[in-house]
Amino acid sequence: xxxxxxxxSHVSVSEGALxxxxxxxxxxxxxxxxxxxxxxxxxxxxxxxxxSAATLxxxxxxxxxxxxxxxxxFHLTKPSAHMSDAAEYFxxxxxxxxxxxxxxxxxxxxxxxx
Amino acid sequence: DTGVSQDPRxxxxxxxxxxxxxxxxxxxxxxLYWYRQxxxxxxxxxxxxxxxxxxxxxxLLSDRFSAERPKGSFSTLEIQRTExxxxxxxxxxxxxxxxxxxxxxxxxxxxx
Numbered sequence: 766x767x768x769x770x771x772x773x774s775h776v777s778v779s780e781g782a783l784x785x786x787x788x789x790x791x792x793x794x795x796x797x798x799x800x801x802x803x804x805x806x807x808x809x810x811x812x813x814x815x816x817s818a819a820t821l822x823x824x825x826x827x828x829x830x831x832x833x834x835x836x837x838x839f840h841l842t843k844p845s846a847h848m849s850d851a852a853e854y855f856x857x858x859x860x861x862x863x864x865x866x867x868x869x870x871x872x873x874x875x876x877x878x879x
Numbered sequence: 880d881t882g883v884s885q886d887p888r889x890x891x892x893x894x895x896x897x898x899x900x901x902x903x904x905x906x907x908x909x910x911l912y913w914y915r916q917x918x919x920x921x922x923x924x925x926x927x928x929x930x931x932x933x934x935x936x937x938x939l940l941s942d943r944f945s946a947e948r949p950k951g952s953f954s955t956l957e958i959q960r961t962e963x964x965x966x967x968x969x970x971x972x973x974x975x976x977x978x979x980x981x982x983x984x985x986x987x988x989x990x991x
Contacts, residue, residue, distance in 0.1 A: 774919075801982075808883070808970055808982035809922070855921050865910065866935065867980060869921030 767792040767858040771870035779878045784828075784843040786873045788856030791837065798839040799857040799867065800830055809855065815839060826850070851877045883983035885971050891989045892961055899957045900986045904973030911954050912980060913946055914970040915939065922970055928954060961990045 772787040790796055797816050801809040813824025820832040826849075830841045839856060853874050857867040884903040892898050904911050909930050914922035925944070927935045930951035940946075943961075948954040958965055968987050972980035 806984075806987075808984045809972075811979065811981070814979060857921075865974075866912065866924040866927055867914075867922075868924070871919070871921050 767794075767796060767860055767868045769798075769856045769858050769868060769870040771854075771856050771873050773873055774871065775874045775876065777876040777878055778846045780848055781845050784841070784846045784850065784875065786841040786854050786856075786875065788830075788839045788841065788870060789837050790839060790856075790858045792858055792860065794860045797859045798830075798832060799859075800824065800828070800839075800841050801855045801857060801869075803853045803855065803872075805852075812841070812854075846875075846877050848877050848879065851875055883971055883973050883981055885969075885983035885986050887986060888984065889987045889989075891991060894963060894990055895960055897957065897959045898961060898988065899955055900969055900971075900988075902954045902956070902971030902973075902983060904953070904971070905975075905981055908973035908975045908981075909951065910974045910980075911948055912972045912974075913954070913956050914972065916968040916970055916985070917966075925956075925969075958988075961988075963990045966990045 800812040856870045911928045913925040916922040928948040968985045972982045
């Protein structure tokens with residue numbers, strides 16, 4: 766079984782500041798990990814994914830995440846926040862081949878302060 | 880192809896009525912998923928198809944819910960005898976590569 770925990774349901778950062786959204790996972794098999802972004806009344810858009818290749822994963826819109834097995838973490842970062850980054854962010858996990866579904870965290874709402 | 884398409888985008892229904900949602904996946908994607916998302920929560924897995932075969936159903940999917948994917952193309956999700964607790968956003972996703980799911984914009988269901 767897999768699960769993810771997102772620490773902080775709301776995060777506020779100033780425009781231009783570092784964005785850090787936290788995600789810890791639990792998995793009985795080597796995990797596949799994902800970050801999705803959701804804008805109001807929209808579906809989810811994939812930001813980036815970890816599939817056991819490089820531990821530092823770069824995604825769209827300047828976001829990146831680092832897989833740390835020792836800490837069971839997959840935190841999302843962006844060096845400089847932009848107003849357009851305001852959205853809901855979801856961390857998700859799936860197991861190896863044959864366990865296809867995604868298990869999502871409860872989400873973190875990111876607010877950007879001008 | 881512009882992505883996963885869901886219809887309708889919004890549905891308001893009276894308690895006890897049946898509703899049906901449609902999802903058109905990205906063409907050539909053989910995997911199709913349904914998720915449900917309630918306010919303030921992440922999406923929860925409902926069911927999954929590979930081609931026309933329904934491979935997994937969540938325990939969240941009560942007997943009032945049924946999903947089909949005839950001919951492995953579009954899919955429908957039907958809810959019979961709707962209840963207020965069914966009010967949620969219903970999301971469809973499709974994929975070709977394991978785990979890399981592309982989501983539609985969802986169908987927001989309100990049961991009054």
